Amino acid sequence: MSERRSARQVLALLADPGSFRELPAPAGESAPDGPLGWRGYDASRARAAERTGEAESVVCGTARVAGTDAVLIAFEFGFLGGSLGERTGDRLVAAHAHARAHRLPVVPLIATGGSRMQEGMLALTQLQRVARESALTRRAGLPQIAVLRDPTTGGGWATLGAGADVVLALPGAQVGFAGSRVRPPDADPAAYTAEAQVAAGSADAVVAPDRLKEVLGTWLRLLTAPAAGAPVPEALGAAGPPATGWEAVTAARDPRRPRAGAYLDSLFDRRVLISGDRCGGTDPDGMLCGFGERDGRSVAFAAQTGTATRPAGYRTAARLIRLADRLGVPVLTLVDTPGAANGADAERQGAGAAIAEVFQAVADARVPLATLVIGEGGSGGALALAAPGNTWATPDSYFSVIAPELAAAILKRPPEQVEATAGQLRIRPQDLVELGVVRGIVGPAHHPRPPATRRPPPG
Known part of the structure; x- marks a missing residue:
């Protein structure tokens, strides 16, 4: 099991000193006990807010990471298991919109158990919103680099995580579509790890926490x-x-x-x-x-x-x-x-x-x-x-x-x-x-440079 850090701790680990600027939370009011009227939901959110100091399960903002500006989306697992609800979706939409408006890469720092049950299907449909925003950001030619923390399961893995251009993971992090409480009883737990996802070709690398800023900064620089x-x-x-x-x-x-x-x-x-x-x-x-x-x-x-x-x-x-x-x-x-x-x-x-x-x-x-x-x-x-x-x-x-x-x-x-x-x-x-199959033979002193022009569109 990898070490769990709060959203703010992860942001402090990655952001260059003094560079993080939190994005304003989108306006919106929740119905009493949420859209389903789930009894006790307001009280659960209040306890989560008191315990974590956060108003929702994600903290979004801009920062420099090893000198490169990016939009960071940090999940707070202590807030209802980092689950995705309607207000979470609002924040994710706003973060992607800000990234596109300012031509910034997007870095989800994921720690979530999935969709929020107290909001039912309205919570699950946030995955469609997230997928749409990710597609728009991709279409804008902006990179998305996901960092998988512990745990990364459910829809958060299937959208923000697995849908990113580059996927990095912390050692020992639980990663998989099925969370630990909903898997078959005979499922091999070793299959639901960051290391297993890299071995299966679903993630790019496992990165130790003390190297994460350096590695993430290198990726951001190379992709921009x-x-x-x-x-x-x-x-x-x-x-x-x-x-x-x-x-x-x-x-x-x-x-x-x-x-x-x-x-x-x-x-x-x-x-x-x-x-x-x-x-x-x-x-x-x-x-x-x-x-x-x-x-x-x-x-x-x-x-x-x-x-x-x-x-x-x-x-x-x-x-x-x-x-x-x-x-x-x-x-x-x-x-x-x-x-x-x-x-x-x-x-x-x-x-x-x-x-x-x-x-x-x-x-x-x-x-x-x-x-x-x-x-x-x-x-x-x-x-x-x-x-x-x-x-x-x-x-x-x-x-x-x-x-x-x-x-x-x-x-x-x-x-x-x-x-x-x-x-x-x-x-x-x-x-x-x-x-005419090749242009020429390259020798030790030959530095051929192909034309630095884009190829015309097909057709």
Whole structure:
């Protein structure tokens, strides 16, 4: 169980000293004992107010977090379990409206048990209001970063939490749609934790309280300070292109060749990762997605790591590209995969649909996109991440319609003809330039910069 802090304590933990300004509470009067006339409801609210010093279950205001201005929405769990009622909904609507009017990111600091029973369906329908406000804020191109405190359950998790662009969580926090009193009696409690949600791809990271301000501040800065274009890294491996197609394949498959992590480290001063496809999967060994800072400006990245990319990896990349496009952040993709995972499990997890998501996200994107092929470019599983018209290659890479071994098998050629088949496929970096598939070969001293212009709208 994570340590519980009051709303004001959390705000004090995150806000730069003296920067928090509480938003005025929306005007409104409650009927005696609430809209349902729930006997004793007024008395319960009065006791909650006396105990917490708050008039409702959320405290909303503006503050700077590590130097970046944001709207903060802090839940007070001590006020009727941080539950959502009509007046809570009014405050959340007003907070989002203020964020849009002043072009500020929104940070819900959630600790809630769900909707307020004493207000019945009128309380539950606040989730629709919250979802609508979140959609309007998203449409305005403003980021939403949720922090999951203990507990985050019910509608608060299903709207403000899981619906955010980036989801951070405190260690040990109870997180799940079902609260502890309404789960099946045989439910595994370990499934309802922040750590389990990260493992399932529904949250991005668990962050210790003493690092929360730093991490949140980094996210806020990266999601609100986009670069003009997506820079392409220098080549870190071989200096010259390969002589033959098979030499290109062996160079790309060399285990000593620089991988995605080395390229990202060479390009960015710092970077943070998103994790998970938001529908039950992660692919941490196959795809690195996140935002990096270079010269004080941010660039999004989706980088294959040299393994067969799993469906969750493609869906995470599509999520990253769509988010970056909405926020106006340029995107760099690094292609390095022998191909998409093609086992039975991958098919059951929707490999084709996941790859289609990435193709569509790239095709729809209006921000600048750039791609560097840094190793193996294996078929459609690699092409899905490639920026049309702005793809580059390193000397120790190749790009092929299919692996030479598989091409030879399809053509019913003996194994000794695999190397010759590689040459016929014209997969060397210099072949790809001549064919017009890539713009050029990146060398150690070459700094290609794609045009810093938005792509025209589709159609």
